[in-house]
Amino acid sequence: MSKREYDIIVWGASGFTGRLVAEYLFKNYGVNDSLKWAMAGRNQAKLEKVRAEVADDSVLMVIADSQDMDSLNAMTSRATVICTTVGPYAKYGTKLVEACIKNQTHYCDLAGEVQWMRRMIDKHHAAAKASGTKIVHTCGFDSIPSDMGVYFVQQEAIKRTGKPAKKIEMRVKAMKGGMSGGTYASMSEMKVEAEKDKSIYGILADPYGLNPEGERSGPDRRDLMKVVYDETAKSWIFPFVMAGINTRVVRRSNALAGYPYGKDFQYDEAMLSGDGIGGRMKGLATAGVMGLVMMAKPGSLLKKGVDAVLPEPGEGPNKKERENGFYNLIFNTTLANGSMARGKVTGDRDPGYGSTSKMLAECAISLAVDELPEVAGMLTPAVAMGDALLKRLADNAGLTFSYKEV
Ligand SMILES: NC(=O)c1ccc[n+]([C@@H]2O[C@H](COP(=O)([O-])OP(=O)(O)OC[C@H]3O[C@@H](n4cnc5c(N)ncnc54)[C@H](OP(=O)(O)O)[C@@H]3O)[C@@H](O)[C@H]2O)c1
Incomplete structure (x- = not known):
């Protein structure tokens, strides 16, 4: 995958868990040093407010709405990984998965909605595999x-x-x-x-x-x-x-x-x-x-x-x-x-927020920068990131x- 403008875009950064992910990244990785990342959401004013509370204006913002495919295509083509906390995923997540596969952008989320993940697997596993894209659900306390x-x-x-x-x-x-x-x-x-x-x-x-x-x-x-x-x-x-x-x-x-x-x-x-x-x-x-x-x-x-x-x-x-x-x-x-x-x-x-936000952030970083197994498709954390993630969780995520x- 070619180098993109951002290693990671955190979509949903104005929400409860997304804000914690942004705060964790800013505190532990800065913004333009080893890791380039941005905060994303649908509402600029809300994002600005959260940014002022957990980071500073060196963190850039991207606007994308779950119902606007053009905005999702534009966002996904700018990053190596989209880390999404925009849920319920069954309601807001489907088009993002499609955009990630189309633009060969790796993806991690906190979905625990088995019925939605089943639909995504049935619809997209073959295409994600063929395009070399890693789509990884369940990157929080579950599972x-x-x-x-x-x-x-x-x-x-x-x-x-x-x-x-x-x-x-x-x-x-x-x-x-x-x-x-x-x-x-x-x-x-x-x-x-x-x-x-x-x-x-x-x-x-x-x-x-x-x-x-x-x-x-x-x-x-x-x-x-x-x-x-x-x-x-x-x-x-x-x-x-x-x-x-x-x-x-x-x-x-x-x-x-x-x-x-x-x-x-x-x-x-x-x-x-x-x-x-x-x-x-x-x-x-x-x-x-x-x-x-x-x-x-x-x-x-x-x-x-x-x-x-x-x-x-x-x-x-x-x-x-x-x-x-x-x-x-x-x-x-x-x-x-x-x-x-x-x-x-x-x-x-x-489990649900303090630990989950660290686990999700480390998954996003792992997908963006680690040497990972040569697998693609609708994956699980262990299959997508294996040993690299195990080390990150123990070294960085508590x-x-x-x-x-x-
Ligand atoms: N697996 C786990 O262990 C675990 C742990 C924690 C959370 N979760 C899951 O993570 C998800 C988020 O939880 P949360 O508590 O952080 O939720 P939340 O506070 O309600 O945040 C939801 C986010 O989605 C955004 N959003 C809503 N509709 C949108 C749209 N049409 N386009 C773009 N963005 C939109 C919201 O933006 P606005 O701010 O503009 O409204 C907000 O940033 C949920 O599905 C939850 O089940 C899972």
Whole structure:
């Protein structure tokens, strides 16, 4: 790809997460030194206001609207990578993907909307591959810690036993953080689409819903839907709301890379709530509240009630909440020789925004400047960026990756 005016354009920089990405880039990379980047959005005045708060006027601005194809073509032809936080992606993201492929511009986003990603894969994988463009969804808390955590644990397992692990159970041991209005809007949009087209519920329930066509089967079953006791973790476990995205991304990584984890590899995710009656009650209570939020149908009284207490687009956890946030994920691993190992991934900020904005920014930089595997198409973080991203996350983004035999 020829050198462009910008290495990266951050589109959506006026929004809650985009602003954090711009702030991170400015603080850690400057603007015209090793990295050339610009802030983009649809509204010049809003962008100027955010720029004054998180950077200075050495950061240039680009105007592009999701409904204006000319503006998207113009923007994508100026950068090596578009890093987009303009969501809900199902509502605003489709034309940008088309423009990136047309102009051979790499792309990363924070999409967690499985039904939209399925549509993008079906429509664009072949063209993106042919044009040498890397389109990478899920570059935030969903699904980098899961995708890169499994990538890391499998490398360690192969180093020690010569074979990939047969099974990994990711368990959320602890996490602290809040939700933004943009994320809630994306969850709501998914529900609206699924109510209009019920086949979407089938895509969301399919454990291999993001796998390449013809490779949508394997040993994994549907995500956990109830509270059960996990003998390996010695704890009650309950459904993890991100499992429906993360597990699909891990399975797609395995398939796209030619099954380095094996065709019979099993993977699932859940949250730990502790041992004994207290652990069970905590699991039941949390799963119950989550279930209510997820089940609320568009237009229903329940949905209106949930809408009233959750943030509006543009809002989210404040600086203190982001800085006090963290996550700790355990990867209980059954090795090929039958023994057990445990991987761990931690993050030093709240998962959804403080940590996500650093992960997304590092993905954009990696796509722009790192020596990466010669792959193209609709990719996953592990397949697109592999070792280069693992190093960036540990060196710069506050993540830790560790592994031990138990
Ligand atoms: N995967 C993860 O871990 C994770 C974490 C965080 C967020 N997310 C996702 O990231 C997305 C953004 O979340 P957020 O909280 O940052 O949302 P937000 O604050 O609502 O920001 C949305 C951005 O999109 C822009 N936008 C809206 N319509 C547009 C259009 N027609 N053309 C161009 N730009 C437009 C907005 O511009 P204006 O300012 O002009 O309105 C704003 O900059 C959501 O889809 C969310 O689900 C995912």
